[in-house]
Amino acid sequence: MSFVIEKKLKNVMTLYYLMKLDKKIPTDHEFIRKRQGKKVHELMVSAYKIPFYRERFDQCHLTPDDFHSAEDLQKFPVLTRADLRAWMQKEYDAHPEMHERWNVLSTSGSSGTPLKFLQTQRESACVDANWIRVLMYAGYHPLRGKLFSFETSHKHVDAKKGDSIIQKFGLMRRRVVSEKNCVGEGIRDILNEVNAYEPDVLCFRRNCLVRMALYAQRHNMKVHKPKIYVPVSEMVDDMTRKVLAETFGDGLMDAYGSSETGSCIIQVPGADLYYINSDTHVVNIYDEDMQLADEGKVVITTLFKKDFPIINYEIGDRASSVTLDGVRYIKTIKGRVNDLVRHEHGDETSALELMKIPNGIVGIAQFRYIQESYHDMRIQLVKDPGNDAHTKEEIEAFFREKMEALLGDEFQLHFDWMDIIPPDENGKMRCFACKMQ
Known part of the structure; x- marks a missing residue:
């Protein structure tokens, strides 16, 4: 399939994957375990065909038949950022004919050196579908809802274009602004736009939302309280929660993930524990001896990425967890190991x-x-x-x-x-x- 066709079909693929994903957080633990175990095995069957991962299987004398649960992934080598960087560069250099068909994305570099990684159109559609359903967990409706968010390095929107025809009919409405304007009196302009637009979902980096909240409090501005607001890209601590709640209300949704993995650990408003997206990810916690533990290093596996799988990725953060009926939930996310x-x-x-x-x-x-x-x-x-x-x-x-x-x-x-x-x-x-x- 040509790159042009793939790009045009991406929205269709996103809708297709969205239809297959959970829209509500499942509560049947036996169902979660069985489905996740099946997906782990399917992922490892696909990974076995990829030279990078086949070498890792062989080094440990393993085959896909050794993997049928989230816990089984402990047998497999951990993937570091250096490992991922080297593999991505090798793939890019070896396949120049695929460059126009792959998305070359980059992390922000907050953990040190920015990491460039590859993503196919199919995987990109999965990432988008996953993010939409994360918002749906808290009640967002992708057709009728209104989203107000910041412009990312992956997705630029021409503000002069205005709403599309679909959005003018009240469907899939969104407003995208640049966080570069979230300084000084530019914050007032953004808050005024939020009040005028009255979004259901407000999505900005944590530090930008904090700046908006503090500006509103200092200037006694009344701010529209969205149904959901999502501080992304940075860890949310108790102090931040309090500051944001005073301005934006009780709809805080904490969505943890990374550019490489997509959102995978979700705390919906009012919940005590974080749910792990069991249909798209495995999140294990390893101690210093790389054994499964309730507290330690966060290690993520993406179950939906079959072209460039990310298996046992040590992301660099720590967390504490609890296991209920064989299903892991996250209690707290504690921040970067390399600080x-x-x-x-x-x-x-x-x-x-x-x-x-x-x-x-x-x-x-x-x-x-x-x-x-x-x-x-x-x-x-x-x-x-x-x-x-x-x-x-x-x-x-x-x-x-x-x-x-x-x-x-x-x-x-x-x-x-x-x-x-x-x-x-x-x-x-x-x-x-x-x-x-």
Whole structure:
């Protein structure tokens, strides 16, 4: 099939895959286990035909018959970002005739170096269908609903074109704006547009939604409360939830995933646990010995990607989980494994404990740690305009106490109180950054 035809059929393929996916979160655990196990086996049968994965099977003396459940994937080697990068480059170099038919996508680079990866039109349609049904979990209707979101690097929309014919009839309505405008007084323009459009779903990066919420609170702006709002691309902590709820209401939906895997761990508004999209993904948790555990490293397998499968992908985040009747649910997502505090004698420790400190005191809307040297830690803070329970001096004293308990007197703390903490160049905002080489 030619590239032109594939592109034209992509929307049809998206609809086809959407029809096959769950629209509501299933509750029958036996059904979930059996279906997921069947899909794991089908994936491994397909992967066995791919030289990259066939070599991995052979190294471990395994065949597809060894894989019939999510837990069986523990037998298979973990896929690192370096492994994926090398494989993608090898495929791209070996098949120049396919370049115009593949989508070459890239991650934001928030974990270090951006990763370029390949995706066929079929896989792209699956990713789109998966995202639509994720929104449907919380009640979004893809035909009648209205979506207000940011323009991504993968999908640009010409604002001058206006609504399509279908959208003018009230179907598949969406409004897309650039997050570059979400600064200064440009935030007021976006909020005014949200109020005028009254979307059912509001979807922006977390740090952009926080900036919008803080602007509205400082300027006493009333903001339309969508049925669902989705902070994407960055981890949502308890402090962020509180700030967003004050402006946008109780409809927060936390959708975790990556550019490589699509959304796979979902917490719908009001739920205590995160559901794993069992018809499209497996998410296992491994401890430091790479054994299945309730808490540890997040390792993702995409069940729908058959052209460029992603199997046992160590994404770089940590999480805690609970298993109910053989089905894993995620309790908390704890952030990146590679956020490391560097010490003078060559040691490194995880920055995850630093992330917990702001949750122990109210009155903060945003925070970021910047390690500037072996003995200097800069802490950027934004005051919550809706909470005066603690003064800035009290908050600084709290940080000093907790930092000393964690790291002794190793660091001199430098506090910067800001109106807004700006995002990084890639549009995201990491809560810990190390400026040391």
